[in-house]
Structure formats: structure tokens, C-alpha cells
Amino acid sequence: MIWVPDKAPIDRQSCTCSCFDTVFRGRYENPGPVSYKHLYFNATKETFKIWVFTVIFILMCYESVKYLYKLFRCGNVRKSMFVLYLANIYPHYYAWWSFLNYFNEGMYQFHANQYYFTITEIIASVVVLNLCNAANNIASWKMLLIITINSMHIMVSAANQFIVHVIHGRGQRFQNARNIALMIPDILHVLIPIFLLYRYARQNKLGMTDLFYKEELLICFIAVTFGTLVGNLL
Known part of the structure; x- marks a missing residue:
């Protein structure tokens, strides 16, 4: 193997x-x-939980693919957001696999932490899926939501394992591969929305800060800070 x-x-x-x-x-x-x-x-009840989680993940996958299929047929796909959708396939698969193992082995030490990542990933993916439709405007609050959630993921992942395993070289091969595969989608979910906002601002001769209300930026900063603290405590 x-x-x-x-x-x-x-x-x-x-x-x-x-x-x-x-x-x-x-x-x-x-x-x-x-x-x-x-x-x-x-x-057992644990097997039932595994079955329920598996069905939920399959249904979400099916509905998202069906939605994208319709967009492709109409030629109405926003490619940049579709790239983010593809990038999030592994994190969602990893979430399902983690829950399966937690329930299967009765190991609940990291259960709350995984719920934190999974729920926020699903929220970000819903917004990304919405923006895959080129007919939907790239609203600033949607982009900020994606950036905020994935900034939290980057901060929490870096503090939990990424720095120790990958940067300091203390992780095993499979741990490094997993950490990198989970970190890259988060980075893309920050960089691509920022690039799209920057391009929109240039096309309309606006400054980046002109795209947002000050309150929105403040809320994002608070959310990233609070979310990072919560994620590290779980």
C-alpha cells in the first residue's frame, strides 16, 4: 500500500x-x-449514525452535481467558482471519512473540532455553489463570508497540525499529504475571491475598501478572531 x-x-x-x-x-x-x-x-447505534451521515453526504453531493449539470447545459457556469467547488471535494470527503472513523472507533476526542470544520465548510460550499451560477451577482457579503470561513480554517489548521507536521517536518508522509490537501482549498477560497473583488474594483475604477461597508470588515475581523479561538479550543 x-x-x-x-x-x-x-x-x-x-x-x-x-x-x-x-x-x-x-x-x-x-x-x-x-x-x-x-x-x-x-x-449498533453507531452504525446507524454512520449510515445517516453517509446518506446525507451522498444527497448533498448528488444535489450539487445536479445543480451544476443544469448550469453547464445552459452555459451559465462561473468558472472561478467552479474551481473552488472542485477544490472542496477532498475536504468534504475527508469530513465524511473522519466521522465514519470517529463513530466506528468510538473516538470522540476530535469530534467537536470536526463538526466545526464540516459545518463551516458546508456553509462556504453553499455560497460557492450559488456563485457558480453566473447569473447570480458576486455580492460583497458572499465573498467576505467565503474569505472569513476559510481564513478561520487556515488559522486553526496551522495552529493544530500544519506548522508542526509540514513546516517543522515532524509529520509522517500521510499526515503531510493530508494537511497540504486540506490547506490548499482553504488558501484558494481566500485568494480567488480576493482576486475577483480586485478585478471588479479595477474594472469599475474603485478602491478595494469601496466595495464594503466598514461594519462588514469589522464583523469579518471579529468572526475570524473568534472563530480561530473557538476552533483551537475544540
């Missing part, structure tokens, strides 16, 4: 799983040592 090349392959003929309750197998199998399977799952 690429991620863990030092692990030896298992013997599928001799391995067993005595923790499998076999409920979903019905009368075909009973608890105890059972034969190898690619997927085991027990009939």
Missing part, C-alpha cells in the same frame, strides 16, 4: 472476526469466529 508500505498482507483464509454480531447476515451466519469479509458492520 502507498500509505503504509511496511504492513504485511493478511491471510484471508485463516483470519476471523469474533466481534462481528452477524445481525445483517440473518440466518446465514452466527456470532463467533467468521470467515473473512471485506466489510463488517454491527447492528
Whole structure:
């Protein structure tokens, strides 16, 4: 395996799983040592939570793709926002995978932190998806919302793991790859909206600060500061 090349392959003929309750197998199998399977799952509330989260993520993916498909058919896609949509695929996949593992292993130490990232990522993605439609105006508050949320992500991620693992070189290969893959979308979600705002300001011979109310900028600063503190405490 690429991620863990030092692990030896298992013997599928001799391995067993005595923790499998076999409920979903019905009368075909009973608890105890059972034969190898690619997927085991027990009939527990944690399995139900995994199923619910999986269905929710699949539905969100389906609805977003359906929405984009209609935009592409009409030739009405804003390419810069579509790039951000694509960039966020891995973070959303990672969120689903993290929740699956937290529920599966009963490990809730980072549960609140993951909720923080996932909920804010979904909010930003909803705004990005809205702006993928070229018919929707690039409102300053929408751009500021995207910039604010992802600025919080950058600050929290940097403080949590990125600096230690990547910058200081203390992370393992898979940790560095994960941290970089999660950081790049956040950076893009800050840089691309700023570039679009800058281009709009130049085209209309305005200063960047002319695009916003002072109250909006103040709220963004407070939100980034407060969100970073909360994210580091979770």
C-alpha cells in the first residue's frame, strides 16, 4: 500500500472476526469466529449514525452535481467558482471519512473540532455553489463570508497540525499529504475571491475598501478572531 508500505498482507483464509454480531447476515451466519469479509458492520447505534451521515453526504453531493449539470447545459457556469467547488471535494470527503472513523472507533476526542470544520465548510460550499451560477451577482457579503470561513480554517489548521507536521517536518508522509490537501482549498477560497473583488474594483475604477461597508470588515475581523479561538479550543 502507498500509505503504509511496511504492513504485511493478511491471510484471508485463516483470519476471523469474533466481534462481528452477524445481525445483517440473518440466518446465514452466527456470532463467533467468521470467515473473512471485506466489510463488517454491527447492528449498533453507531452504525446507524454512520449510515445517516453517509446518506446525507451522498444527497448533498448528488444535489450539487445536479445543480451544476443544469448550469453547464445552459452555459451559465462561473468558472472561478467552479474551481473552488472542485477544490472542496477532498475536504468534504475527508469530513465524511473522519466521522465514519470517529463513530466506528468510538473516538470522540476530535469530534467537536470536526463538526466545526464540516459545518463551516458546508456553509462556504453553499455560497460557492450559488456563485457558480453566473447569473447570480458576486455580492460583497458572499465573498467576505467565503474569505472569513476559510481564513478561520487556515488559522486553526496551522495552529493544530500544519506548522508542526509540514513546516517543522515532524509529520509522517500521510499526515503531510493530508494537511497540504486540506490547506490548499482553504488558501484558494481566500485568494480567488480576493482576486475577483480586485478585478471588479479595477474594472469599475474603485478602491478595494469601496466595495464594503466598514461594519462588514469589522464583523469579518471579529468572526475570524473568534472563530480561530473557538476552533483551537475544540
